Amino acid sequence: MIHDLGLSEYDRILGIVDIDLYVPELTFVFGEADIAKKVAVISLTRLRQEFDDLPENLTLFRNRIITEAVHELGHTYGLRHCTNNNCVMFFSNTLSDTDQKGAVLCSNCKKILEKKKH
Ligand SMILES: [Zn+2]
Ligand SMILES: [Zn+2]
Structure with missing residues (x-):
């Protein structure tokens, strides 16, 4: 639990782990986010060649970490x-998706993000 860590004053928390992550009974994921708690985690394991x-x-490894x-x-x-x-918010099924999309938001997602800030 986040509160147990004494981290009540945070904007976002990103965990970075080096174990393979799975959604229960589904497939592996490169990462997961909890939108309500504003925390996310990414796994390095599958990002290595x-x-x-x-x-x-x-x-490639570093670029993939940044993208995810x-x-x-x-x-x-x-x-x-x-x-x-070509947008970072595209869903990656494979590493080639991750390499293709890169770490930049498309103009549409940028607009959505701008609106959410206000
Ligand atoms: Zn996603
Ligand atoms: Zn987009």
């Missing part, structure tokens, strides 16, 4: 999944 028996690539972190934090700001596969 080595997970798929490919040679290490730290640049921004995506989950986007959910904590109330953003939903976007149909634009």
Whole structure:
């Protein structure tokens, strides 16, 4: 529980773990967000090239971490999944989705986020 950690004064919390995350009885996820509590978690495990028996690539690994972190934090700001596969809020089924979309919001999601801030 967040309150047990004495973290009542926070804006957002992002957990970063290096274990494979699953939605119970479903499939793996790169991350999850709790919109009401404004907390999210991402898993590093599947973001490494080595997970798929490919040679290490730290640049790709870092970019994927940033993309997944921004995506989950986007959910904590109330953003939903976007149909634009070049938008960070696009739902990633695979790492190639993550690599394709990158860490930037599309203009539509940016507008939604701007409205939510006010
Ligand atoms: Zn999502
Ligand atoms: Zn979008």
